[in-house]
Amino acid sequence: MASLPGATLWNAFKSTADSQPEEQPLLPMMQKLMVQMNRINTGIYMQDYRLIDTTAHNIAHHPKIARSQMKKIKKVLGSEIKKFVYYDLQMVHSHADSMSMAARRENMQQVLEHYEIVQRGCVNCHVDFRTELREVLHPDQE
Numbered sequence: 001m002a003s004l005p006g007a008t009l010w011n012a013f014k015s016t017a018d019s020q021p022e023e024q025p026l027l028p029m030m031q032k033l034m035v036q037m038n039r040i041n042t043g044i045y046m047q048d049y050r051l052i053d054t055t056a057h058n059i060a061h062h063p064k065i066a067r068s069q070m071k072k073i074k075k076v077l078g079s080e081i082k083k084f085v086y087y088d089l090q091m092v093h094s095h096a097d098s099m100s101m102a103a104r105r106e107n108m109q110q111v112l113e114h115y116e117i118v119q120r121g122c123v124n125c126h127v128d129f130r131t132e133l134r135e136v137l138h139p140d141q142e
């Protein structure tokens with residue numbers, strides 16, 4: 001998996017989080033991410049590089065997870081948190097950033113390559129963690 005050792009990855013995650021402006025609960029953040037991915041999809045088919053650039057940039061700088069939720073997530077996932085962080089940081093953030101730069105160069109092949117990795121980061125995290133975390137974050141909902 002990661003080429004970075006766990007501690008380094010965690011520190012990178014924290015410093016990325018520090019540079020992210022606001023805090024937000026996971027659910028509205030996720031719904032927004034989906035809208036943004038769909039918008040990029042439109043940009044790809046319409047060859048609207050500006051739309052891809054700005055939207056990918058917003059994904060790369062999405063708000064950080066609300067502190068109270070992050071605490072719960074860390075507690076439940078234990079050492080699995082490394083994978084969670086990897087999907088977010090190394091797949092979503094890093095490749096959203098590269099996608100935005102590829103769009104600035106109007107390089108559609110590279111846009112597509114990075115889009116695919118971002119998407120895989122989203123989906124990997126859902127496959128591994130979504131059900132478990134949903135139960136922890138919304139114990140009131142069945």
Ligand code: HEC
Pocket residue numbers: 026027030031033034035037059084085087088092118119121122123125126129130133134137138
């Ligand atoms: C590091 C893990 C992780 C990554 C990366 C991730 N998600 Fe999620 N996602 C979650 C979790 C956990 C939930 C469940 C949240 C909840 O129920 O409060 C979720 C839920 C969702 C939902 C369902 C919202 C609903 O109404 O139930 C959507 C849509 C979504 N994510 C989209 C995305 C998109 C698009 C990306 C990539 C750009 C992404 N996610 C990346 C962990 C992740």
